[in-house]
Amino acid sequence: MDGISKKLYLTMEKPTEEDSRSSQRRILDALDALGIKAAMTLPVLRSLYPLCDRADWKITASLAWDGSRWMVVRLEAGDTSNCHYGYAVDLGSTTVVTRLINCTTGECMGETSSFNGQIAYGTDILTRIFYCKDQPDKLEELRRTTVDSILDTMEKLRADTGIAPEDCIQTVISGNTTMIHFLIGIDAFCVFSTPYAVRADAPDFLPGREVGIPVSGYVYCYPGKSNYLGGDIISGMVETEIYKKEEVCAFFDIGTNGELVIGNREFLLCGAGAAGPALEGGVVRTGMRAEPGAVERVQIKDGAFVLDVIGGESPRGICGSGIVDMIAELFVSGWIDLRGKFHPEASPLIQRRCVEDPAMHTEMDDADPDHRIEYAVEYGPGLYFYQSDIDEFVRTKAAAYTMVECMLKESGITMDDISEFYVAGAFGKHVSKESAVTIGMYPDMPRERIINAGNASLDGAQKLLLHKDRLEDIDGLLEKMIYIQFGAVEDFLHIMVAAQALPHTDLQRYPSVVNRLSQRQQSAENKRSDL
């Protein structure tokens, strides 16, 4: 591994009157002999004595890249070169995921996550931003909380592995622009307010102890491209390496916001937009996080729901992947039409109901003048999926597809030119590709070319930890990326409206869905004729 840290065992001759070089010089000369020019931090200078003598001049030096040179950041007696660790951190607005990496072998020693403590200041980012806007004391609270959430994951990893932050050299953090602003203690209002020029987008390598993370070396934060296209996406680029490929690829990260990059080694277009909390189960009335009790897979077989529930329990709600399945199945089964509207005659499970919030169930009153009557389908005991849930979700999926469509339009290429379509994040990991294509959220392309990129943000952090040369890649790709304002794309509204059909008003774009629909119809007709 040729990463941003090194751990080197050095055996040196002890000083004599003939060779009375200083301890510092002996170590730097020994490193020089290995081809490494380095400098030393003050804590290391202070540790030279009595360490070197006691260790009989057999010591292990920890080296950290500081952005421009190698710094000796720690000395240990004896050979500890195999204890060479670092952290990769995905600093999400909801969850912090941290991996402890053996930087010699590249092996992952452990991965853990914690909720981001910022949640206490608001579940959505804007609330957090307003909480501390122009209030340095409160900003410091947010900063402290962010650091503590990271430290919490590190403490969990210590409990699991016995390896403490002090035993680690470098930390690579990928996070969106707001998260990085909070991490280093900068007001983040700029992220969401015109003219969307942020404060700091390339913190680079900062001393760990200054950031508050007690590794011996530095904290590297992935730089961002713009307010909505942060270090988490750049990290995903580094992981998927689409900027190195000959064929055109797309990288799509869908969550509350959607970020999209399309390009190859010649060009990179990028853009971001609101995708909507619908994807995370936040808008659907029985929506919930992917926890035990959440429906994660939905099928309609012989007119009945077949559900997969996390933990095998009885269902309490439905999470993102379940929602996508639900809409795809309703559509393919003919229970909803191209516009996403229920056809009540298709199933006795579709009924008119008063729209209710399960949390407020007992308080809802049918006589309430504000109550709304809608069609809904009962997908589990007492669990209803409403027309307005579908409408909301369809708007969300349209927003996502519109990004792809707009960017293709800007670049003058077609979907057929896309060789690989990476979907990053929890959505890409859990959602059925087939369902996502069926509802027109993903383009209709050979399924093996739709690639679940997993937590590409975290993977990219790990990759940088282990491959120092990626730093040069980052400079290059940031320069190459061209930011597209989707709203400014010609025909934006047209594109958006067309994407609000299931799967799309232009069915030629979705041949496999047309095919699936006709197969289902055929099979339904066959069944009817069998009777």
Place this chain on the structure above:
Amino acid sequence: MDGISKKLYLTMEKPTEEDSRSSQRRILDALDALGIKAAMTLPVLRSLYPLCDRADWKITASLAWDGSRWMVVRLEAGDTSNCHYGYAVDLGSTTVVTRLINCTTGECMGETSSFNGQIAYGTDILTRIFYCKDQPDKLEELRRTTVDSILDTMEKLRADTGIAPEDCIQTVISGNTTMIHFLIGIDAFCVFSTPYAVRADAPDFLPGREVGIPVSGYVYCYPGKSNYLGGDIISGMVETEIYKKEEVCAFFDIGTNGELVIGNREFLLCGAGAAGPALEGGVVRTGMRAEPGAVERVQIKDGAFVLDVIGGESPRGICGSGIVDMIAELFVSGWIDLRGKFHPEASPLIQRRCVEDPAMHTEMDDADPDHRIEYAVEYGPGLYFYQSDIDEFVRTKAAAYTMVECMLKESGITMDDISEFYVAGAFGKHVSKESAVTIGMYPDMPRERIINAGNASLDGAQKLLLHKDRLEDIDGLLEKMIYIQFGAVEDFLHIMVAAQALPHTDLQRYPSVVNRLSQRQQSAENKRSDL
């Protein structure tokens, strides 16, 4: 000035939706346009907002060289580029001298000194070293005291000029190896114990706040060559630039220890040895520091002493420059001979006296069996200069001259090859060249080639502050310097003994002294024949 700091006024366009580069990027781009690639410290990232907006994007950036790149270490609103300051510090074991420099003009805004607080732990360095040897808590006391002594000078300069450490970017410190060890908190026993391999001899640039000196940038400590040849001498080299000259020069720093460098752009020989506290008035019984009441100039005219006393008071003792004059005058007047022994018949002021310590005057008892009777000359009311004072001083001057002689022998050059003979430090500043040549402490060479280098250590610190390219010089000259162990030089003892005569056993080396002696003799004979 092209120093190790910069202060640059930047006027930037404010962000727009079309140009929404981050605050950080705007500043780094503006610097880039001036040809400077820089990075930012965490405190600077945190200060970007609201500073840039409030200053309407007219800001001044302080840049500090960190040893490998330019770091933006401070931002200020408006144009403060003419408030560009730094410190040069001579960290002596007795005195800390600090200059506040305008780093744009090179002008010295003020110079001040404080006693080194380490004195409380022992007047001589060894006592201080033993005080904290292998005791980290006590070492920390010494470190704190050293830093406080420097801060004390900075506070004095603030009182004088209104310019605080926070307004300064860089600090350059020159000090001997022990001083630098204490400054950064490293046990210094290594300096005086075999095999004389010290711990750290090139601290390079350390963040000011880590060292404890609250400048916005870094503290640079001059590197040392060896235990006895510290950063103060390297600083003197940078000041005098003998490493750049075509003709061979000598650089001699005489204090408690003597350090000597001889060479030019082709070669550099260096060495160090105990010179002796005699030079600082520490051994002579009526010796004292160069304070009011100290005799600083001595002449013998018509058989009587003519004294210059600091402050014009009545004399209380004699300081270094007075001692050198004293011995030269006694010798030229024939009151002492080539071996430095009194000729009592030469003056009625020479008498046999019980050796007394003025501090113990009342307690001395002539009947004491341990008392010693010696010749002494009364140079002022109740002030005696003893035979043993002379003997001690002659040993000291012999040690100093021996260094020069040994080094010439090693290099195969002669005194005539030396084009300039720099004498650094308080000794060089205050001692009469004529007297120093007369007693054989300096070589007998044209007086204009004996150059008072003043506080070359401090001057060299200032020079580096203002000339970044000297950093490369330092690497080169450290490599070029060859350390000579004087004791290992062939004929060392011979050379030493020969140097114990006044001015030297080989009078051919001192033609001007021979000439002076014969002139005096002539004049005395003329006077006698006049009578």
